[in-house]
Amino acid sequence: MKPALIGLIGTLILTGCSTVTYSGPGLEPIPGSITYNGQPRSKLTKSPVGSAFPHDFIDQYGRQVEETYIIQPDRSLIIAHRRYKPIRFFGD
Numbered sequence: 735m736k737p738a739l740i741g742l743i744g745t746l747i748l749t750g751c752s753t754v755t756y757s758g759p760g761l762e763p764i765p766g767s768i769t770y771n772g773q774p775r776s777k778l779t780k781s782p783v784g785s786a787f788p789h790d791f792i793d794q795y796g797r798q799v800e801e802t803y804i805i806q807p808d809r810s811l812i813i814a815h816r817r818y819k820p821i822r823f824f825g826d
Contacts (some may be wrong), residue, residue: 753821760812766791769811777809786814797821 752826765771768789782805789801802815 760814761801761816763813764799764816765794767813768803769813775811778805778811779809781805783807783809796823 768774784804786802786804789803791799791801795797798819798821800817800819801813803811804814806812
């Protein structure tokens with residue numbers, strides 16, 4: 735009985751971890767973002783809904799930016815996370 739209960743709890747935990755939804759408004763695009771001038775013309779038809787991918791670029795102030803995008807059910811992109819990387823001098 736005890737192993738079956740542990741297995742059931744483990745299955746429920748893993749089921750909760752595998753579903754990914756993001757319903758937040760996302761971040762406002764900045765110059766260099768993929769969605770800065772609107773959604774891209776090409777639809778990501780082969781990528782599964784809910785998948786995420788990174789995009790690195792240099793913003794208008796010379797800072798290195800890393801953004802994470804999530805593909806929405808209508809195949810549009812939403813910025814889920816933005817991180818400014820520290821500026822490194824002299825190859826530190």
